[in-house]
Amino acid sequence: MTLAPPPGRPLAGMRIVEVSAFVAAPLGGMTLAQLGAEVVRVDPIGGAADRSRWPLAPSGASMYWAGLNKAKRSLCVDLRSPEGQELVTRLVAESGPDGGIVLTNAVGRPWLGHHALTRHRPDLIHVAIEGHHDGTPAVDYTVNAAVGFPMVTGPEGHAGPVNHVLPAWDIACGLYAAIAILAAERRRRATGQGQALRVALHDVALAMAGNLGFLAEAQIGGVPRPRVGNHLYGGFGRDFATRDGRRVMVVALTARHWRDLVEVTGLKAAVTALEGALGADFSTEGDRYRHREVLAGLLAGWFAGHDLAQVEDRLRRTSALWSVYRTFAELVGERAGELRANPMMALLDQPGIGEHLAPGCPIDPGDAARPEVVRAPELGEHTAEILRGLGLTAAEIEDLRARGVVAGPAGAGPVGDA
Amino acid sequence: MTLAPPPGRPLAGMRIVEVSAFVAAPLGGMTLAQLGAEVVRVDPIGGAADRSRWPLAPSGASMYWAGLNKAKRSLCVDLRSPEGQELVTRLVAESGPDGGIVLTNAVGRPWLGHHALTRHRPDLIHVAIEGHHDGTPAVDYTVNAAVGFPMVTGPEGHAGPVNHVLPAWDIACGLYAAIAILAAERRRRATGQGQALRVALHDVALAMAGNLGFLAEAQIGGVPRPRVGNHLYGGFGRDFATRDGRRVMVVALTARHWRDLVEVTGLKAAVTALEGALGADFSTEGDRYRHREVLAGLLAGWFAGHDLAQVEDRLRRTSALWSVYRTFAELVGERAGELRANPMMALLDQPGIGEHLAPGCPIDPGDAARPEVVRAPELGEHTAEILRGLGLTAAEIEDLRARGVVAGPAGAGPVGDA
Numbered sequence: 001m002t003l004a005p006p007p008g009r010p011l012a013g014m015r016i017v018e019v020s021a022f023v024a025a026p027l028g029g030m031t032l033a034q035l036g037a038e039v040v041r042v043d044p045i046g047g048a049a050d051r052s053r054w055p056l057a058p059s060g061a062s063m064y065w066a067g068l069n070k071a072k073r074s075l076c077v078d079l080r081s082p083e084g085q086e087l088v089t090r091l092v093a094e095s096g097p098d099g100g101i102v103l104t105n106a107v108g109r110p111w112l113g114h115h116a117l118t119r120h121r122p123d124l125i126h127v128a129i130e131g132h133h134d135g136t137p138a139v140d141y142t143v144n145a146a147v148g149f150p151m152v153t154g155p156e157g158h159a160g161p162v163n164h165v166l167p168a169w170d171i172a173c174g175l176y177a178a179i180a181i182l183a184a185e186r187r188r189r190a191t192g193q194g195q196a197l198r199v200a201l202h203d204v205a206l207a208m209a210g211n212l213g214f215l216a217e218a219q220i221g222g223v224p225r226p227r228v229g230n231h232l233y234g235g236f237g238r239d240f241a242t243r244d245g246r247r248v249m250v251v252a253l254t255a256r257h258w259r260d261l262v263e264v265t266g267l268k269a270a271v272t273a274l275e276g277a278l279g280a281d282f283s284t285e286g287d288r289y290r291h292r293e294v295l296a297g298l299l300a301g302w303f304a305g306h307d308l309a310q311v312e313d314r315l316r317r318t319s320a321l322w323s324v325y326r327t328f329a330e331l332v333g334e335r336a337g338e339l340r341a342n343p344m345m346a347l348l349d350q351p352g353i354g355e356h357l358a359p360g361c362p363i364d365p366g367d368a369a370r371p372e373v374v375r376a377p378e379l380g381e382h383t384a385e386i387l388r389g390l391g392l393t394a395a396e397i398e399d400l401r402a403r404g405v406v407a408g409p410a411g412a413g414p415v416g417d418a
Numbered sequence: 419m420t421l422a423p424p425p426g427r428p429l430a431g432m433r434i435v436e437v438s439a440f441v442a443a444p445l446g447g448m449t450l451a452q453l454g455a456e457v458v459r460v461d462p463i464g465g466a467a468d469r470s471r472w473p474l475a476p477s478g479a480s481m482y483w484a485g486l487n488k489a490k491r492s493l494c495v496d497l498r499s500p501e502g503q504e505l506v507t508r509l510v511a512e513s514g515p516d517g518g519i520v521l522t523n524a525v526g527r528p529w530l531g532h533h534a535l536t537r538h539r540p541d542l543i544h545v546a547i548e549g550h551h552d553g554t555p556a557v558d559y560t561v562n563a564a565v566g567f568p569m570v571t572g573p574e575g576h577a578g579p580v581n582h583v584l585p586a587w588d589i590a591c592g593l594y595a596a597i598a599i600l601a602a603e604r605r606r607r608a609t610g611q612g613q614a615l616r617v618a619l620h621d622v623a624l625a626m627a628g629n630l631g632f633l634a635e636a637q638i639g640g641v642p643r644p645r646v647g648n649h650l651y652g653g654f655g656r657d658f659a660t661r662d663g664r665r666v667m668v669v670a671l672t673a674r675h676w677r678d679l680v681e682v683t684g685l686k687a688a689v690t691a692l693e694g695a696l697g698a699d700f701s702t703e704g705d706r707y708r709h710r711e712v713l714a715g716l717l718a719g720w721f722a723g724h725d726l727a728q729v730e731d732r733l734r735r736t737s738a739l740w741s742v743y744r745t746f747a748e749l750v751g752e753r754a755g756e757l758r759a760n761p762m763m764a765l766l767d768q769p770g771i772g773e774h775l776a777p778g779c780p781i782d783p784g785d786a787a788r789p790e791v792v793r794a795p796e797l798g799e800h801t802a803e804i805l806r807g808l809g810l811t812a813a814e815i816e817d818l819r820a821r822g823v824v825a826g827p828a829g830a831g832p833v834g835d836a
Contacts (some may be wrong), residue, residue: 004609031594049671052703053703054652063634063638064630067629068629133761137739141669141739142739145667153582155576162571163667175590176449179600180781184428198782198784199780204780206762213481213484215750216473218745219774224745289472325563326565326566328643329636330566332637356634358628358634359625359633361625362622366614368613
């Protein structure tokens with residue numbers, strides 16, 4: 001091995017072909033790209049089904065697509081034509097010793113499956129993201145409904161399910177796919193052998209419901225988990241309204257957090273009296289949870305009597321964990337300075353969208369320089385470059401374009417210009 | 419390299435020392451353990467702050483702790499004593515060429531930091547999970563408040579924030595930590611060099627708000643994202659109540675999904691008339707979203723007129739994505755057969771908790787046999803074994819135990835018995 005990737009780009013040399021859409025697979029690919037892998041996102045001509053996902057910029061460009069495909073290269077190919085399929089197959093097969101890696105959620109295409117591709121690349125690593133483990137489709141929202149969380153999320157007393165807005169299962173699934181690729185690639189370095197791996201969105205959700213104890217609780221405790229609104233289950237944490245109409249989330253996870261919180265709010269005498277009267281021990285998280293309503297009631301009075309600035313000033317002196325609630329608009333408005341000062345964030349100029357603050361990878365490489373945050377490609381931006389890399393001549397590329405087998409960026413002339 | 423890990427255990431040989439608590443770091447370590455790495459979770463004597471996190475089994479054992487620490491080995495050490503710190507340092511330093519990896523969220527302990535440990539293990543890989551990138555603490559709930567999601571989650575018209583119950587940021591952060599270790603280990607194999615990496619919970623949340631377009635939307639669109647209840651933003655998806663009082667989540671992501679849904683519910687004429695009257699094109703996701711209330715109103719009537727069994731029967735014939743909402747109790751009760759049939763799940767007998775269905779890793783190794791699902795250790799279960807591995811004699815181990823420097827499982831005699 002002659003590889004010597006810099007600390008900020010530990011995956012330099014690794015080459016991945018991603019045929020994907022929406023969140024999970026694109027996030028998995030982007031994570032590896034931001035760590036230095038060369039990731040080619042392959043799209044059908046005109047783009048995949050996520051091409052116009054909201055939110056959209058005034059130009060119509062998808063900010064969602066741009067956010068999830070940063071640092072990749074883009075190849076546009078007619079995926080239904082045998083010639084297009086052959087080009088993608090060659091891209092997988094002829095990608096050098098650290099290539100031969102496919103990440104996809106397009107599980108309905110036999111030519112793109114492990115079985116077909118491994119004939120052209122015997123040491124292929126193939127990671128397929130599916131809905132369910134039996135191959136049937138699902139999306140984040142349906143999986144979330146299926147595994148129980150919407151029935152315990154949301155305001156106390158609310159009837160019916162509360163969906164999450166954050167596609168948490170897609171995120172976890174995409175990160176598991178990245179882990180699958182890295183683990184399989186480590187094994188391939190040791191053994192020379194490839195592998196076909198699958199990650200099902202529903203399995204990810206089920207695994208997490210199990211890992212966090214929700215399944216065991218239902219099996220063994222037998223007591224249905226209640227909907228406890230914004231309370232932290234099994235400990236003390238809740239939101240409070242300040243005098244000036246803001247909201248603060250406050251969490252006392254440990255006995256020390258709780259002691260500090262009671263101290264700084266001047267409620268020590270009241271809490272001690274309550275403790276005696278109730279026969280409770282608020283230094284234990286169980287008792288803080290059992291008596292959460294009366295404790296939160298006491299604290300609510302204190303918060304309602306102070307403006308946010310006063311609350312912040314007091315809470316800063318405690319070990320208790322807290323944050324004011326912010327809107328996205330506040331984050332990029334009044335808090336934009338904070339955002340700009342974060343070394344993960346950079347100002348990106350994205351075609352069709354314009355300049356905006358965008359995140360790089362949240363893994364901070366320590367002493368090493370963080371790699372530059374790279375924008376998403378335009379659809380087909382690298383078509384010509386990638387085809388030249390496969391040994392095609394300018395004339396061959398132009399012929400493919402003229403016959404609609406490949407496409408460069410929209411509005412460009414011959415793809416050779418890209 | 420003589421490593422030849424089987425496909426189901428691609429990380430065989432890798433050795434990780436985890437000093438952790440709560441969700442993120444334990445999940446990161448467990449993910450690598452389930453892929454074959456040897457992960458030692460180091461706890462203070464009596465356990466860390468997550469030792470009694472709810473949900474609890476009737477015995478008082480934490481189902482949360484058991485869920486997040488499967489497949490690890492457990493070492494209990496007095497982390498405040500110089501002797502205890504030296505044992506952990508030796509465990510990191512003397513762990514062979516594929517060891518020298520530390521995963522921790524205990525960032526306030528200088529002796530456990532990269533700077534101190536690298537003197538004993540020059541090629542150390544050190545991954546620290548933090549609250550904020552400046553090192554200040556935070557937890558999932560405070561980070562969630564800070565980045566905007568609670569203000570757009572929950573029922574339309576609800577005032578105030580809606581917290582998530584799923585600690586989605588902890589999950590993503592733990593998986594990023596696993597990715598950081600795998601990426602750094604790949605680089606170490608190529609260069610021989612270690613690395614200090616940091617992953618901040620707040621950065622993970624901020625990155626995802628950016629990746630999904632929420633930040634760009636607020637910066638460029640300038641229009642505050644509305645709270646749209648259980649509607650899918652920018653497309654068509656919502657929950658519907660059936661005649662027999664159940665709820666179903668239905669998503670029409672593509673034009674085909676929508677066509678199928680309209681067809682199977684017999685609403686084609688009504689939808690076509692509406693399309694004409696409104697000048698809309700419901701084959702586009704934007705128009706399905708803009709007119710979501712009237713479309714959902716039409717469909718709601720159909721769902722309210724059918725029992726769940728009929729709804730399922732019809733929806734099964736469509737490409738539309740859907741799921742009934744379930745509670746955790748239903749998952750392990752009426753749906754337990756489905757859970758048992760899932761190859762990721764296994765029946766575990768966990769001390770203090772009993773037999774229950776528990777998940778392995780959601781990465782399916784394809785043709786290879788899935789690795790066995792391994793239970794969590796008892797606290798200190800492997801103390802003696804690990805110390806013997808460092809070359810300590812039975813007498814030395816017993817002396818450390820008698821002086822309170824190390825501990826075996828509670829209730830056991832000399833740790834040498836463990």
